[in-house]
Amino acid sequence: MSPSPDMPLTPSERDALAGEYVLGLLEGADLAAFERRLEADAELAASVERWRQHFAAIDATAPAIPPSPELWRRIETELAAITPLAARPAATTAPVPPIPSSGSRFSDWWNSLFVWRGAALAGALATLLLAASLVGALDRARRQPVMVAVLLTETNVAAAVVNTFRDGRVEMLPLQAIAVPEGKALEIWTLWDRAVGPRSVGLIERPRATALRLDQLPLGANQLFEITLEPATGSPTGRPTGPVIAKGTTSQAL
């Protein structure tokens, strides 16, 4: 549809395409191609900026709606989760998991990991099929996930998929409607080392495709991802406190 990325655009093609982009009308492969071109084409970028400046007048007509008081707190919670980790304990193979002060929940959670790992392996075929079909549905369809984790519920229903990409992006796609009670949110965790414990990588109010924020956290095969139900502002302890909705471990995509 849109001109190939290598072909020069005429000035009117360029302005029309930039205008469609700013209107939000480019989708899927056209959008991906446009964004690639935008990185390298300064005239196109300038045209996009001109449209944005003009259309800003329309955004200025939007009513000002004061956000709920919790919104800034939710943002701060997310910022805390992406702040670079200070001295993280070196990876250890200690056979005994640390017992957190919050009681036995954590060790139960960890111990059950092995059960879940087995379940995830049993779901390997499903993983591959899902990965194959989901790739087509993604905006950046051209990029294959490097690793995929299928997060299963207690009843072995695939509730979500985590895809990791070569450029470091990690995303979670829900596969099931998950009911989230008022005042609660879904928090996503990853665990790569029992000595370090689980780290929060995302907080969403309702199931939707979301980018996970791993930043400096390690990412490898057999790494656990899990979704728990937490207060709307995220777990108060920085560790999973609510019921586990789904969990699974990463496998290399073929």
Place this chain on the structure above:
Amino acid sequence: MATSATLPKQATEIEAALRACASGDKLALKRIYEAESARMLGVAQRLLKRRALAEEAVQDAFVLIWRHAARFDPERGSGLTWIYAILRNRALSILRDEKRTETSDTPVAEQTASEEDDPETVMSKLSDAKALRACLEQLPEQRRGIVLLAFVQGLTHGEIAGRLKLPIGTVKSWIRRSLLALKECLG
């Protein structure tokens, strides 16, 4: 830029705050939040219709602003258009994801937009001082409406075609021609 939608003072404050964010100053992000979050929520609400989703878009936008502040380049555009571009991109991708994973009987796009978001109402609120208003007024009403539906409510070509009972090819070519006419008029 002469047509900048913002007061120069406000614009430079946003840009100074973005520079401070890039060096890790969370209070600078809070200043942007205090200045812009209500308007940003209004923009997100027009696109997403549901308050909870609109707040999520604003939340995600502020996290992205924080993470990418170092990439903001004042040579390439204003700080204000940069943060609204982040917000709009985030809101649009939530909107498209919602449509894909929607389980309720009333997908987001089908939900009734408030009259406030109606193209002609938006037109009437556009500042007389803006070149955009004069140029939009030169377009036939229906074509102007299509451009505004796309921008204000985030409708796709297909959704606009469905709503106005027009062939999708007609919608696409009208938008293209409207954009070129606007470009010509805006200079």
